[in-house]
Amino acid sequence: MFSATLLASGLPTLGQNMPNIQMPTSPSANITVSPFDAAQFPMFTDFFTGAKAALQPVSLVLTNNSDKAIAGIEVEWVTIGSDGRERHVSSQSDNFFSRGSRAVAAAHDRLLVSPYGFLSESTVNWIKSGAGHSGVIAGGGGADFDLASQVRISLDCVVFEDGEVVGPNQRRYTDEIQARRDAANEVVQVVQSALKQGLQPSTVLSPLVNVTTRRGDFVGTWKVRYAQQLLRTPYLDVVLASLENMPSPPKFYRTDGGQP
Numbered sequence: 001m002f003s004a005t006l007l008a009s010g011l012p013t014l015g016q017n018m019p020n021i022q023m024p025t026s027p028s029a030n031i032t033v034s035p036f037d038a039a040q041f042p043m044f045t046d047f048f049t050g051a052k053a054a055l056q057p058v059s060l061v062l063t064n065n066s067d068k069a070i071a072g073i074e075v076e077w078v079t080i081g082s083d084g085r086e087r088h089v090s091s092q093s094d095n096f097f098s099r100g101s102r103a104v105a106a107a108h109d110r111l112l113v114s115p116y117g118f119l120s121e122s123t124v125n126w127i128k129s130g131a132g133h134s135g136v137i138a139g140g141g142g143a144d145f146d147l148a149s150q151v152r153i154s155l156d157c158v159v160f161e162d163g164e165v166v167g168p169n170q171r172r173y174t175d176e177i178q179a180r181r182d183a184a185n186e187v188v189q190v191v192q193s194a195l196k197q198g199l200q201p202s203t204v205l206s207p208l209v210n211v212t213t214r215r216g217d218f219v220g221t222w223k224v225r226y227a228q229q230l231l232r233t234p235y236l237d238v239v240l241a242s243l244e245n246m247p248s249p250p251k252f253y254r255t256d257g258g259q260p
Contacts, residue, residue: 018057019150019151021057021058021150021151027158027168028166028167031064031065031166033060033062034060035060035061036057036059036114038056040061043121043125044112044119047112047119052114052116054145058077058115059113059115061111061113062111062113062155062158063109063110063111064105064107064109064110066107067108068164069104069107070103070158070161071096071161072093072104073105073111073118073158074167074173075090075092075113076089076171077091077153078154079145079148079150080150082147082149091116091117091118092173097246098245098247099247102126103120104118104120105120106122154168156169156173157171159177159252163260165254166254174260175218178249178252179218180218180222180246181246182219183219184243187230190205191205191230192240201231201236205230205231206227209231
């Protein structure tokens with residue numbers, strides 16, 4: 001058995017009537033996509049305990065066939081109800097927040113992808129070896145799977161450790177990754193400037209929290225999140241240092257020369 005720290009909000013379930021499920025196609029020869037099957041992937045069966053067992057039909061396993069680790073991923077589930085209404089939920093995970101973070105999936109690793117988050121086989125083995133007591137599964141919010149007549153899953157973006165991008169990237173995941181670092185730089189500069197002037201950080205952070213951001217403004221959105229985090233934490237120096245030391249992502253590219 002292994003334990004995990006779950007960062008998703010809500011637990012989507014499937015009802016008694018199984019929807020028509022469309023699995024994603026692979027965006028690269030370096031990636032194999034397979035529907036989750038407990039007999040084929042027994043290393044992940046402990047993940048599906050309790051109510052999560054109902055998520056198996058809308059989960060998949062991604063096999064990384066390359067010599068490069070996967071550093072980031074975003075997957076989207078689209079549920080279509082009997083009324084034809086579409087509902088979207090996405091999950092993403094990457095290791096660009098801090099130096100030394102574990103890859104989403106190592107080279108030649110397998111990755112469980114579910115609406116409740118991600119878990120690599122290498123992480124399962126790492127936990128079982130006693131090297132750690134918990135794994136971190138980053139996920140998205142719940143979706144109305146129990147009301148769906150159809151579920152369409154898309155592998156929107158996969159980022160390898162050297163910056164190679166595969167997948168349509170319609171949700172601009174690479175832009176968001178870069179924006180997080182840019183926003184961290186701006187917030188750190190503002191706070192450090194305030195401290196040098198003998199001001200309380202709240203004098204510059206509170207106005208940032210109240211800024212209304214427009215859709216697609218990743219820098220503005222992350223500035224608000226960082227400001228909220230700094231205002232809440234009793235360890236401002238620690239959080240500020242983590243933002244200051246956030247690594248810059250690699251230069252994103254596609255092998256065909258297109259826009260990443």
